Amino acid sequence: MSAATGPHTLLVIAKEPVPGRVKTRLTPPYTPQEAAVLAEAALTDTLHTALRAPARRRVLVLDGTPGPWLPHGFDVVPQVSGALDERIAAAFDVCDGGPALLVGMDTPQLTADLLSCTGxxxxxxxxGPAADGGFWALGLADPSRAGSLVGGVPMSTDRTGAVQRLRLAEAGLTVCDLPLLRDVDTAADATRVAGLCPPGSRFATALASLAEAVR
Structure with a gap:
């Protein structure tokens, strides 16, 4: 990992935490409303961690409408329509040069140090590979190449990460591999990730609150 210089642009791609639209694999055991609470907590933790990481510009690439969970310090741009590979590639189009790092809203255990790697x-x-076979981070020194590097990669499969990593290598890029992280997809994932979150984590607190409510 490089010194903590940070990317020029730090991108967070996310969905508005609306019940029934986010974290649907958490239901059951959680209700759609509870899943949305956990999604909002994970997103809020991610955004506040991004604020602590060095970057010239921070952008939330959002499917939906910003809410009170959005802290100051972010530009907000809408996601384009289309498949996830198209939306990820298009997210890099908002960059105005220099290295860019994109992360999602599913890894609230992120630290500012991890987000400082791109420079x-x-x-x-x-x-950044994910335990479910996907990836939690993708950074490009030249964001203008995102379309050819991401477009057509099959998303939401257990081989998504392997295909994306191979695509980077086949393009002749030198790749820095980041640590493996676990996404919050299932209730079991949520419990494991909460145990890895920093003290004061909104996600861990929300999960504990829901557990208390059913006792």
């Missing part, structure tokens, strides 16, 4: 360290790309 002028000689790498062309940065890749």
């Amino acid at each position: 002028p360290d000689g790498h062309d790309a940065w890749f």
